[in-house]
Amino acid sequence: MSLNELLREYRSIWALDHATSLLEWDLEVNMPTEGSSARGEALAQLALIRRERLLRLKDLVDRVAESGSLDDFGKGVVRVLRRELKYYTAVPPEVIEELNKTTTKAAVVWREARRESNYSKFKPYLAKIIELERVIAEKLGYEGHPYNALLDLYEEGFTVNDADAVFNELIPNLKSILDKVMSEGYFPSKHALEDVEYDVNSMRRVNEELLKILEMPVGTRFRMDVSAHPFTIGMSINDVRITTRYEGRDFRSTMFSVIHESGHAIYELNLDPALEGTPVGRGVSMGIHESQSRFWENIIGRSREFVRIVYPILRSELPFLTGYSEDDIYRYFNIVRPSLIRVDADEVTYNFHIALRYEIEKGVIAGKLGVDDLPALWDDYMDKYLGVRPRSDSEGVLQDIHWSQGSFGYFPTYTLGNVVAGMIYVKLPGLRDMIRGRRFGEIKEILRERIHKYGAIYPPKELLMRSFNDTYNPSYLLQYLREKYLEHKW
Template identity: 45%
Template sequence: MRCENPVMNQILNDYKPMWSIKHAVSLMGWDFETFMPREGTEERGVADSQLHMLHKDLLLNKDFIGLVESAKKQDNLGDYEKGIIRVLDKEITKQIKIPKELTEAESLARIRGNMAWREARAKSDFKMYEPHLKKMIEIKKEIAAKWGYDKHPYDALLDTFEEQLTVDDLDKIFGVLTPRIQNLLKKLVDSKSPFCKENPLGTSKYDIKKVNELNHDILNLLQYDMNRFRMDTSTHPFTETMGLNDVRITTRYEGIDFKKSIFSTIHEAGHALYNLQCDQSLSLTPIEGGSSLGLHESQSRFWENIVCRSLPFVQLISPLIRKQVHFANQTTDDELYLYFNNVKADYIRVDADEVTYNLHIVIRYEIEKKIFEDDLNVSEIPEFWNDRMEQLLGVRPTTDALGVLQDTHWSSGLFGYFPTYTLGNLVSAIIASKMRKDMEGYEEDIQKGNFDPIRQWLRLKIHQYGSAYAPKVLLENSLNEGYNPDYFINYLETKYLAS
């Protein structure tokens, strides 16, 4: 990206070493989750923490800060230039308040905690992980205090993932969402809806190699450029972006219930598309990539749920499924559709259907909020988790692996991350509603495998801007909406009660 403004050009030039460090950290993060030998953990922890501190040194260099301060005073900047300064100013403001020792402590706690979580999860023993979680929470509380906040210490962490998101925002959202979802779930169960009927496809063992081929067939159908994109396997699927032309995802194969692997693949591919369709001029700048995690999640949930679970998409890929999954040969498209949309209150968030998913997020939100209010001790988390799951979903985890140990996020210090999943669900439904009004033949295009109109709509409305605009601004500018839960609830009620 070249600017007419000489100060902006100098900022972008000085930013390249910082971008390069982020590039290396992303690559190491991908390797850590995929191919790194277990015994490399401590060495990787040191390298990771040192790179984070090096990045911090460059960001907080007085000359660089001076350039950013100088640019802030200029009134002739374009939107992209304003976005660059907004993002850098926010990062500088946060980082300048955190001493190096705390940055290093967090990085080491993240690497060690993640390995401890893996072992604890495998053995389903929260006590093994508890001291690591306690250490990370202490660090995050100290960070939140140093960053500062207006009303709630948790706000400081929420803002890291979703700019200007607050506890007040989320209390309003979940206050509307939770009871209406519980009511919808009760109606489905009480009416013995066909969506709630167990499907034998979910209990049949599949050939991992064949489903891997199926996933690649679907990615080809969705027109992913394998020269800029790749897929591997990990325990917990994720997307890692090294740059706008090197985006990597992982999926998972458990050998049973093949839709989980398909959903994981399409979910992560949705994240990847956001980066792949970002304006190439933003490459190597602070605003390449998505505006926020909530906006990013809206893309993954749009593709995973709105598109992938729709009947037209099932009809499109059903021949591919029957080719690779032998026991689906005699299954009709309608039966596959019900299998893809099976509603069941269960333990695991990543496996949850779109009706119950946000109830899993409510549990995590309430726990995190209470932790930073000092209203819940670490030792009390498993029982609180199990109690709330029983109250909201009607099931109680029988092991820690089915409950509090199922997610990796806390081991990485990602407090404030979970609510962005719900924001993504809300925005995905807003996108679908607006898209249907703007595009003729929306469902017909899906059934034909013509995804160009959808991809172009997303690029023009959201993807191309990277993070030039704060998420609330982008939503208002492009969709004329905020985090409105009504669209999502209407989407669910229309799909599951009107069918």
């Protein structure tokens, strides 16, 4: 009975989350610019109300935990709520408030600093954010490395030991793959289509066709809009929304934004409806969520089989593709080149960008690196990993918004997404035949049964063991990359 009482009490928190999601979606998609001040205040007040309501549940959560008769669902509810409660009870409100104030200012200063390529302008704010993040780590507590406390906020149970094992295997093997790909030359380092301008209405029609191919429930449970930065947001299991953007050139960019965000949306749409309105009615972690978007974007969307499906649509809507073969489009979709900017990186080079950020974050949270060290260290890592050096701070240490937001511990989840996507590739037999046959509903159903339907009932490592009998094993990703880029199986 206590669990039912807890779930009833939680409904008001779910309602606040629902309203907050709608306000955040509207802020990015519809809101006039002058509405930002009032919207920011409204969101801040809702966050405070949510915190207060959550803290009121602590005693009830403890009683439910001690009842001793919980099934997996009930244990999941308790685990998820206790994780949230731990943060709010362990970290003093004044620290949270100071971090919010600092990051609010830092985000504005970061934009100016990046525009001016002036790290010194952002440096004092970064120093303060790092100081506060180290305080949060101490308050949360940890075993081993202090960075473990922050990693756990984004990927439950993930540690420095786990991350070191992943990157120690990935980096040397990726370097070998990259060297061979670059020397072979089949996958280009640049392509003429990157500079060709497209008609936005034509690309809009292409993206609408992509949603049909992926069998997205447009108009009933799903919609797509336009925003400055593509994102996915789930209001509820029956209301999931994505956005893309149209930059006017290099048409693959908006295409793969749509496929990537659809991967996130498929996860949200495939949650067990019985989890709606409960603490476990969400994706289990950032890494698992990213694995779904990366799987659909890269392993499916950039495959030869998928190119074969979309090629007639592209030729029909984009007249400038006259003279380009299916193979040309495949190679355009799979350009490989060492580049300075993470968000532009390809499948082969992307994880070098994350390894760099991981090493820096691990060092600053441990107190082994200071903010004065970061620009030169960043440049040296880029040279070591990819053989390129930033020409300015904006191409290097200032390129990501994450640190200005206080998101230390977030970056490694991008690599975890790639790692788990590689696992799905290896452990999903007949995948190429399913893509070739446009059996995307069948792929969704397999993912629903293996991952999606459970929401956050199980911690990520346990979920992966249950579904794939392994966890964050990078060998699968390396197998995929070798088969595709060296053996040309895809």
